[in-house]
Amino acid sequence: MTDWTAHTARAQTWFESLRDRICAEFEAIEREAGSDAAFRYTPWTREEEGNPDPGGGTQGLMKGKVFEKVGVNVSTVRGNFSPDFAGQVNGASADNPGFTATGISLVAHMANPHVPAVHMNTRFLTTGKAWFGGGADLNPPIPYAEDTEDFHARFRAACAAHNPTYFERFKKWADDYFFIPHRGVHRGVGGIFYDHLECEDDAAFERNFHFTRDVGEAFLDVFPRLVRRRMESAFTPEEKLTQLEWRGRYAEFNLVYDRGTLFGLKTGGNIDAILMSLPPEAVWS
Numbered sequence: 001m002t003d004w005t006a007h008t009a010r011a012q013t014w015f016e017s018l019r020d021r022i023c024a025e026f027e028a029i030e031r032e033a034g035s036d037a038a039f040r041y042t043p044w045t046r047e048e049e050g051n052p053d054p055g056g057g058t059q060g061l062m063k064g065k066v067f068e069k070v071g072v073n074v075s076t077v078r079g080n081f082s083p084d085f086a087g088q089v090n091g092a093s094a095d096n097p098g099f100t101a102t103g104i105s106l107v108a109h110m111a112n113p114h115v116p117a118v119h120m121n122t123r124f125l126t127t128g129k130a131w132f133g134g135g136a137d138l139n140p141p142i143p144y145a146e147d148t149e150d151f152h153a154r155f156r157a158a159c160a161a162h163n164p165t166y167f168e169r170f171k172k173w174a175d176d177y178f179f180i181p182h183r184g185v186h187r188g189v190g191g192i193f194y195d196h197l198e199c200e201d202d203a204a205f206e207r208n209f210h211f212t213r214d215v216g217e218a219f220l221d222v223f224p225r226l227v228r229r230r231m232e233s234a235f236t237p238e239e240k241l242t243q244l245e246w247r248g249r250y251a252e253f254n255l256v257y258d259r260g261t262l263f264g265l266k267t268g269g270n271i272d273a274i275l276m277s278l279p280p281e282a283v284w285s
Helices: 006-034 147-162 164-176 202-230 237-256 261-264 271-277
Strands: 042-045 055-062 068-078 097-110 117-126 130-139 189-198
Touching: 006 055, 006 068, 006 117, 006 202, 006 271, 042 189, 042 271, 055 271, 068 271, 097 202, 117 202, 130 147, 130 164, 130 202, 147 164, 147 189, 147 202, 189 202, 189 237, 261 271
Parallel strands: none
Antiparallel strands: 042 055, 055 068, 068 097, 097 117, 117 130, 130 189
């Protein structure tokens, strides 16, 4: 069995550096809007009985003029899944419950309803197997075709550099995953979602790590452009209400269906960091 310790450390370093660059860019946008808002970082330590080194992470949270609430979290945890959960995870079982997981997770809820909300995460996990997963999806309360196309085009380019089938496969995966069955609607206008890009050996790790880094770079390139495009747009009370109602749908998905939320809760993650994806305000009319 491959020892993935060094690989996990490399992925962790990348995720943390991406966090730093994203947060710096978001703070720069706040400065452009005349705001001095900044990220507040709160470290946390995971607890697991009998585990002297369970890992932890850092929650980054900013509430500003443009970003009403944005969380950018990084974590690296290790230990054993509970017996009932282990069988639900790729490569794990009740007899082999050990795991490591490192990643970055981001959700931004915007003050202006014309600016799209967004979600992004990338991660590297090891059990009896090792794999990358991640993606990004755009969640505009008031969709603009131009924004949707630019978002998809940037991720299409990132995917095309690695595999000609990736974009259509991962776009469909996002469309299927980010669907709210009880509402019969999608959470947003999609993006890409991928999981279980397995690393059978070092070559596969390098290949999948390269792709995952390019997903992060694509997000950092395209989303700030969309924010700057819309952040000074005037909006009406009716448009703000549309945003707040849409946020209710977002909250429903994350609390009922989101696998990342479940993974965090089942592995002893920090509750505030797990639930940072929830909007600061929402309504159910």
